[in-house]
Amino acid sequence: MKDFTEKILSKAAELGATYADVRIVNSKSESIQVKNGKVNTLASSADKGFGVRVIVDGAWGFASSFAISDEEAERVAEEAVRIARASARLKKEDVKLAPVDPVEGKFKNDWKIDPFEVPLEEKINLLLDADRIQRQKPEIKISEANMQFWRTEQTFASSEGSYIEQTKIESGAGIEATAIEGEEMQRRSYPASFGGDYAARGYEFVEQWDLAGHAEQCAKEAVELLKAPQCPSDIRDLVLEGSMLALQVHESCGHPIELDRVFGTESSFAGTSFLTTEKLGKFRYGSEKVNIVADATAPGGLGSFFYDDEGVPAQCVDIVKEGIFSGYLTSRETAAKMGWRSGGAMRADSWNRIPIIRMTNINLLPGDWTLDEIIKDTKKGIYAASVNSWSIDDKRLNFQFGTEVAWEIVDGSLGRMLKNPTYTGITYEFWGGCDAICNKDEWHLWGVPNCGKGEPMQTAHVGHGVAPARFRNVRVGVIESPDEEAEG
Amino acid sequence: MTRNNGILFGKERLQEIAEEALRLSDADQTQVSIQVAKSSLTRFASSIIHQNVSETNGAVGVRAIIDKKIGYAESNSLEKEEIKRTVNKAVEFARHQQDNPDFKSLPSPKPLPPNMPQTYFESTASNTPEARAAAVEDIVKTASKYGAEAAGAYSAAVYEQAIANSLGINVYSAKTSAELTMVMTADTGFGYANRVAQDISQIDAAEAAEEAAKRASDSRNPIAIEPGEYDVVLTHYCTEDMLRFLSWLGFSALAMQEGRSFMAGKIGEQICGENITIWDDGLDPRGIVCPFDGEGVPKQKVELIVNGVAKAVVYDSLTAGKEGRESTGHGVGGTGTHGPFAWNMFMQPGDATIDDMIASTERGLLVTRFNYTNVVHPLLTIFTGMTRDGTFLIENGRVTKPVKNLRFTQSILEALSNVEMIGKDLIKQGMATVPAIKVRKFRFTGTTEF
Numbered sequence: 001m002k003d004f005t006e007k008i009l010s011k012a013a014e015l016g017a018t019y020a021d022v023r024i025v026n027s028k029s030e031s032i033q034v035k036n037g038k039v040n041t042l043a044s045s046a047d048k049g050f051g052v053r054v055i056v057d058g059a060w061g062f063a064s065s066f067a068i069s070d071e072e073a074e075r076v077a078e079e080a081v082r083i084a085r086a087s088a089r090l091k092k093e094d095v096k097l098a099p100v101d102p103v104e105g106k107f108k109n110d111w112k113i114d115p116f117e118v119p120l121e122e123k124i125n126l127l128l129d130a131d132r133i134q135r136q137k138p139e140i141k142i143s144e145a146n147m148q149f150w151r152t153e154q155t156f157a158s159s160e161g162s163y164i165e166q167t168k169i170e171s172g173a174g175i176e177a178t179a180i181e182g183e184e185m186q187r188r189s190y191p192a193s194f195g196g197d198y199a200a201r202g203y204e205f206v207e208q209w210d211l212a213g214h215a216e217q218c219a220k221e222a223v224e225l226l227k228a229p230q231c232p233s234d235i236r237d238l239v240l241e242g243s244m245l246a247l248q249v250h251e252s253c254g255h256p257i258e259l260d261r262v263f264g265t266e267s268s269f270a271g272t273s274f275l276t277t278e279k280l281g282k283f284r285y286g287s288e289k290v291n292i293v294a295d296a297t298a299p300g301g302l303g304s305f306f307y308d309d310e311g312v313p314a315q316c317v318d319i320v321k322e323g324i325f326s327g328y329l330t331s332r333e334t335a336a337k338m339g340w341r342s343g344g345a346m347r348a349d350s351w352n353r354i355p356i357i358r359m360t361n362i363n364l365l366p367g368d369w370t371l372d373e374i375i376k377d378t379k380k381g382i383y384a385a386s387v388n389s390w391s392i393d394d395k396r397l398n399f400q401f402g403t404e405v406a407w408e409i410v411d412g413s414l415g416r417m418l419k420n421p422t423y424t425g426i427t428y429e430f431w432g433g434c435d436a437i438c439n440k441d442e443w444h445l446w447g448v449p450n451c452g453k454g455e456p457m458q459t460a461h462v463g464h465g466v467a468p469a470r471f472r473n474v475r476v477g478v479i480e481s482p483d484e485e486a487e488g
Numbered sequence: 489m490t491r492n493n494g495i496l497f498g499k500e501r502l503q504e505i506a507e508e509a510l511r512l513s514d515a516d517q518t519q520v521s522i523q524v525a526k527s528s529l530t531r532f533a534s535s536i537i538h539q540n541v542s543e544t545n546g547a548v549g550v551r552a553i554i555d556k557k558i559g560y561a562e563s564n565s566l567e568k569e570e571i572k573r574t575v576n577k578a579v580e581f582a583r584h585q586q587d588n589p590d591f592k593s594l595p596s597p598k599p600l601p602p603n604m605p606q607t608y609f610e611s612t613a614s615n616t617p618e619a620r621a622a623a624v625e626d627i628v629k630t631a632s633k634y635g636a637e638a639a640g641a642y643s644a645a646v647y648e649q650a651i652a653n654s655l656g657i658n659v660y661s662a663k664t665s666a667e668l669t670m671v672m673t674a675d676t677g678f679g680y681a682n683r684v685a686q687d688i689s690q691i692d693a694a695e696a697a698e699e700a701a702k703r704a705s706d707s708r709n710p711i712a713i714e715p716g717e718y719d720v721v722l723t724h725y726c727t728e729d730m731l732r733f734l735s736w737l738g739f740s741a742l743a744m745q746e747g748r749s750f751m752a753g754k755i756g757e758q759i760c761g762e763n764i765t766i767w768d769d770g771l772d773p774r775g776i777v778c779p780f781d782g783e784g785v786p787k788q789k790v791e792l793i794v795n796g797v798a799k800a801v802v803y804d805s806l807t808a809g810k811e812g813r814e815s816t817g818h819g820v821g822g823t824g825t826h827g828p829f830a831w832n833m834f835m836q837p838g839d840a841t842i843d844d845m846i847a848s849t850e851r852g853l854l855v856t857r858f859n860y861t862n863v864v865h866p867l868l869t870i871f872t873g874m875t876r877d878g879t880f881l882i883e884n885g886r887v888t889k890p891v892k893n894l895r896f897t898q899s900i901l902e903a904l905s906n907v908e909m910i911g912k913d914l915i916k917q918g919m920a921t922v923p924a925i926k927v928r929k930f931r932f933t934g935t936t937e938f
Binding site for chain 2: 033035038039040041042043044045046047048049059060061062063064065066067076079080082083084086087089090091092120121124141142178180183184185263264265266267268269271274352353354356388389390391392393394395397398400402420422424426455456478479
């Protein structure tokens, strides 16, 4: 491949590029979904191609193709240069990149069992077992179990002398039970909703969740929710379970710390950020208990890598320190504007997308409580679990989330189950009310495989390490009671 | 690979690849979909071009069926060896599968309707980065006239697709698409405009820029108002957002069969206002024209809601087979097991203009656009989201001042039961061609700081 990348880099230089890089990506994935006792999806996908990014006349150009051939290499290099020249018609200043040391090397993440080598029957049976147990409850009308695997090989070469080869295997799985009765539809999932949990691990990661062992409880809770009272509209202390808190971190911390958003380059699509640069080092993002890092080095993290797609090494960057906003996710270009070196957060969906700033693993550091202690210490609260819906404004301030289930907390004990829980707030006020975070024994690094950003749309795999935590005085129960059992 | 814009492979070559792939399969039934596409996008922000990209890509999808066992494999390579590997993988997966009792058969060939509207436009296929940069220059000029900064994306794409199956389906289409979207920022004011077309020459960048820039300028210095119930004038951008959710939640036969559609058990019943009629039609050139679905079945017009009464849903071959009927041409391709989808929707226009709607409103809000909408309760069609890019207070029949954005939490069907006026203009958006509407008592549940 080195001949191929050399050819492109020298062609780009010959045509006037002052910087160029090439990424070749070869990936495959496998997806298995069982639904109501049958294998609904058994699918394999393979994808390869290369993308060329250049700076010409101080502006960016990018072109890509699925046909890896010498002829196409030349055409794509020419196209990237032509596009950059068109970009240069509208620039205020030349693109500047923060320096990076050139690297040559070959890297791969750790996995014990290659999921693509596990017999299909074994994988299918694991899902069918869980699905069968979920369907023992007649109220369960939709029972699903799924697993997904990716293998990605990427080569990165730059005109500054880097040549980096990285191989990654990622795995994920989950189950979901939907109970329907009349106008009521309720869902429970395990270990997390929208497909489960994901990690940069092998098949051992799927096995560790013991899906079949949790299927009965999952179905039972979905059925119980049908008859559960509506979550009241009130101000309560809110205790969030890990997978829900992971999404809270994702939406209200992960996105607003992307420095490209802050500079406005996402404003026409996903929006901008309230965390503008004058707030750095001063703004109180949360309570003193809140410490958040962006850690691309976390073992097994879905947002972990060795080098980002600009050849910058993976790092652990402080984001919030004792509640004070302290750092951003950066690229070489955005870092240069601040006079920094890049924090290494540039990643592309695949060969056919230009790298943009993406979350790595945005982790809320553990505190010193246990969940039992938090509940015992809460007088009038709600313990809410598993993501159901999410929405946040385009500066990442006003959010509203719905969870699959909640339980009332009364005088230090978990009480009745509540359906259709929702909660809402303003990001910094919400995090300002965080007064208890569980300890490292309850901390888990969740994987989110579907973070959308950019135009054309890119999907990134990111991670969020969290332990359950408590937030004081949160507005819960936004939707009105849809039935008579509702209580306010 | 072609060195020019325009047709990439052509009908003959693409269908040849599809037929060759079919011959390689020894499954009982096989479906092959071959696509080749070239898409380009110019992205601008702070009034400069900051991303400018192009992609040439292929796609091969093979659905292999042995008895009632379905296996699926896909790849983006059109190389002979790779196509063979993809076919073999689909067949291997089918062998390892279990019976899908819902499966009856892949669809049989049906003639495409005569006088098919045009789907390929040379203007779009031959669009260049220089032409897009020139349009962006014009947009930036308009922005500065209003003291605004422009951000957005301008894209053009050409797709060719051939679908063939072992029962004789063998169809080809060349399609183009273009989209211009922009957000303008004028100090504390924001504005938005979006245009979609299959023929890029129909997109008037200057006129779109004027719309967004004027709105940004008008929405400067918004005041805070209390959440609560307001009469709202919603632009076509908002209407499309609501239809998109209805389609996703309930217009699919799979959602009906699984009982998770808001239409389940309600066909023939009044589910929203009598003035609401919604249908899907992939062949109406007022929308985005799409001659056949992901299984090669010609698109049929399906009336979904007529005068507020739930009428029908859309089918693909699997959901149709289960009910012993025929597909309506709404399959999405791929494994074929994720259900059909209505994505060429229309809403019956009325006779009002946005100005009429404003003039008839004593106290209410004019909403340009929704942001980050998501479903809170699927069967009750409750969704939540924020207003964005220009929200205004209407008092005594006039727009009086811009307001800070609000969060709404509202049932879509309830909103469509409270539609007081419907716009006379049908405007083409990504998934639906829709009018603006005026809705009584839209429920706002929160506020934000800008």
